Amino acid sequence: MADHVNLEHATGMAHQFENLDQQQDADMLGIWLFLVTEIMFFGGVFASYAIYRWFYLPAFEGGSHILDIRLGATNTIVLLGSSLTMALSVRSAQTGNRRATVMFLILTMILGGAFLGIKGVEYHQKFVEHIVPSLDWAPEGKVLAELAPGGLQHAELYFIFYFAMTGLHALHMIIGMGLLLWLVLRARKGAFTPHYFAPVEVVGLYWHFVDIVWIFLFPLLYLIGGRY
């Protein structure tokens, strides 16, 4: 039993596995199964959104016209950029280039922070325009004119889903940032070798999944019915 323990520290292989390949396969299958649970988790709220959008399209179109499409598009590009840097950090961990891994991880965190910053600006905008459901729902002026035709009640429903979906996504981003920080600390200590880089790959897959959720959120929330 003792030799297994220091084997673990040396190569990072846990005692219940026979060899590193088996552990690597297990880790990959494990994270992909977790991502399937995340698909079903986000799936529930996407399905509800789809059904209410099918019921109340005019109100949802009104709500989506209020969102700032420029901020949405830049956010998408920022997040795609963070996906690129994440993929490059996994690649450099694979090739054993410790300095590049750390650099790309930090770059990913910076882009992630930028995304959350832009999101914060958008949320602030909603509070200023008083279109936060139940907390401060009193649309007026140009915003009211935009929302009124579809029915104020149903517009509030749109913003409930806007905050629920982007809020859930932002929460997953924050968790991702925490994981990236943990990775940076371990990478700096040289924990990852070309034979053992599973944690970087696992966090990478999680980060790409969060990016994919946004890839669908952006058109569904921001681009309903077109801006003509």
Added chain:
Amino acid sequence: MSQQIDSIKSYVLVFLSLIGLTLLTTGVAFVDLGAFNTVVALAIAASKMLLVILFFMQVRHSGGLVRVVILAGFFWFALLVAFTMSDYGTRSWTPTPVPWSSMAPPTHP
């Protein structure tokens, strides 16, 4: 797992095509295609997703089991949407109760 290591160039290429698709979907939003807007937007989003899954998430190199797991995930999501829509979609097929005397029709189907 993925022994082959893709070149940095391929990653950047994928990134640029993702940016292109994002600009495309934003641009298409300004064109009035009626109901088609949503279909196009979803198609572009799906292709961006495929790019990320196949290249960034290395599913191109990974084994069959991982692919089955991913397909199962999307298939089950489709089950949830399809069967829920089977209720909402067909609710108006049988004659909904004609409202008593001159009441307004119900707020939604």
Added chain:
Amino acid sequence: MTFLALFLFQSLPLQPEQASTIAQSVDHLYYFITLVTLFFTCLIFFLIFYFMIKYRRRSPGERPKAIEGSLPLEIMWTAIPTLIVAIIFIWSGRLYFQNSVAPPGSMEIVVTGKQWMWKVEHPEGQREINELHVPLGRPVKLTMTSEDVIHDFYVPAFRVKKDVLPGRYTSLWFEPTKTGTFHLFCAQYCGAFHAGMIGSVVVMEPRAYERWLAGGVHGESPEAAGERVFKESGCSTCHLADGSGPGPSLNGLYGHSVKLSSGQTITADDAYIHESIVLPAAKIVEHYQPIMPSFQGQLTEEQILNLIAYVRSLGSVTGKQ
């Protein structure tokens, strides 16, 4: 032992009364499925006991011959259950489909479920609480909605049941075949006195029904009728005279201006009051929450008109705005 069983089953009804046209056919389907259940349960119990006795372990070292399985048997006990299940599905599907659509020319009655009571309104304006009088032999169609949570209109004797949802209409129909009083239950959990939300459906001879209908409430002034509806529908619980309740006060409202939460100011006229009853969330008075339930489908146009008459009469009362 049999005497005891007989006594038990004498005093214990095993089946609710069959008092509607569809009760008979639903019960036939019920008997068929019961037979299927009894047959397979007895088959399995008998086989288990028989095998347990016949193949009990004779000696500790006994090693039975390996039996892999048999495809024909597997096919048989997949096909037969599928066949039986298909029969039940077709039989019950057709029955359900027929029962889901009310025959044309049925008597229309509006039922409103409200936390822990049933409010019934006949087309002639006759109103009842937790009671439903219907004539024998005529199909009756209920159009139902709820003022708060989900309830469920369930009459075991008629074998009919339908949830009553807030914000939309659901309907059920039945045609009584026996006079008498039958249980009415709420079969969807709806809060503290869910168990108390019961009543009875009284089926009467057509002539007796006409006499009952004629004896009802009629010949009332619109304001008085409006005031009665105002209390009966629970408006008085929120719209207090001094405005301290969850709803604004209606004294001195009619004809005067009202500031809405959206900043607009409008004058309170018939259209505003009608809309506030049917679609309350559309215009909210300043400093008030949009919690008023919609009365759509629960109040007849005649009653809304009576309510407006009543509110107009409050217009001249100088109370706190």
Added chain:
Amino acid sequence: MSTALLEPRVQAPRNYLNAEYGWKSWLFTLDHKRIALLYMVSITVFFLIGASFAALMRIQLLSPQGELVQPETYNKLFTLHGIVMIFFFLIPSIPAVLGNFLVPLMVGARDLAFPKLNLLSWYIYVVGGLFTLFAAIAGGVDTGWTFYTPYSSTYSNTQVTAVAVGVFITGFSSILTGLNFIVTIHKMRAPGLTWFRMPLFLWAMYATSLIMILGTPVLAITIFLLAIEHLFHVGIFSPALGGDPLLFQHLFWFYSHPAVYIMILPSMGVVSEIIACFSRKRIFGYRVVAFSSVAIAVLGFLVWGHHMFVTGQSVYAGLVFSLLSFLVAIPSAIKVFNWTSTLYKGSISYDAPMLYALGFIGLFTMGGLTGLFLASLATDVHLNGTYFIVAHFHYIMVGGAVMGYLGGMHFWWPKISGRLYPNGWAAFAAVIIFIGFNLTFFPQFVLGYLGMPRRYAFYPAEFQVLNVMSTAGASVLGVGYLIPLIYFIWSMRYGPVAPKNPWGATGLEWQTASPPTTENFAEIPVVTQEAYAYSEAEQEVNLG
């Protein structure tokens, strides 16, 4: 259950129980066997809590006016009975206790794929449990375990949010357990252990884990949206803002119907193991039974609409869900026929596990067949929301899942604790439970057909006789459940030391010591035989 109790009289060889002592060795263990025992203790606690709620309910229903408690309190009793029994006892019972203990042993591995994740699952389960217990103490919740809106989101002023958080957290415990099992079964099988040489318990755990992975997240998001609606009074599901209460029911039942298969499939796996061992025969039609587990798991996701036949769901959707609900009954029927045919020409012995397994087959058959009444549209209109439904799901849950759990506990107790329990008492308890169970729930079928609605704190007088019979049965059932608890605890101290393979069963878990060492196997075994190799020819090879 402090380990001091386990001081064997003679110095026993090192095993996972006496490897370390002290509470730290239990609360920070990564050993799947110790985590299984942690789960066993916590779900027994929750079972006793849930059962006491049930006892209070049965006493309340003795009289038509129901004098024991106020209606509001009765509503809290049946809600908490439902929540505690389903989320904190039935769903974790076999997967978390027997599954955690046996999957690595049966697969021939030293531990599950992710031991730390396994311990995290137990802590998540306990945190969720504490939230729910806090909610129960701080006023309880009265929405029913189904949390139907708009009552739960707008009209109930009880601890809905606290319970929602509790159930939300506990959901992740079963997600992570499911993930652990799937990865272990896929990636860590011993050499030679092909898919069709695996014991059927592993097939059942694999199918159950599929449901846990694919279904539970939808419950998590539904409860999350409900908590938002309750907290912020927004109208996702309430009609005030145009929300549709039926959407909540669709999302809720998308998980909750597969959840009933999470509860019954593991018991089916246990029964397959027991029937094969005590009739010393390979399960009749091994592959068909294995595939039927997976078929139930997959078809289980397509049938949830039968809970909503009378809620104003569209007639056509009703027809679709009714047909699919009938089809999901077929694999269960196939399993019952295969179990029964395994007894044919076997050499059957009537040890306690076998009695529970045979009890399971009988009661599960009745439970499954009464499901036909509810899958068929016309009869469901009459029976929905009545005591017929209560009887149906108790026949499956209590008659099936709990009998399976007890059978499994009796079958593997020598392996878990290294001790034997008194066989006479165990057989007696099995008979008492069988009789008490039938006396409790069979009258409820008749009550349901007579039209007595469920969740009623008081009821019309004509239903009293059957309710009194049901309460009488409940007291017998209660006693029946206490007996195993007593002699299991007794056996840990005074029970005779168990041999490696007391029942002469096949399976890798029986090749380890009783109780096994922390690393399970000295070296990873190689599997050469088919599963359930009981017959003459295969015996020489088997060490048992």
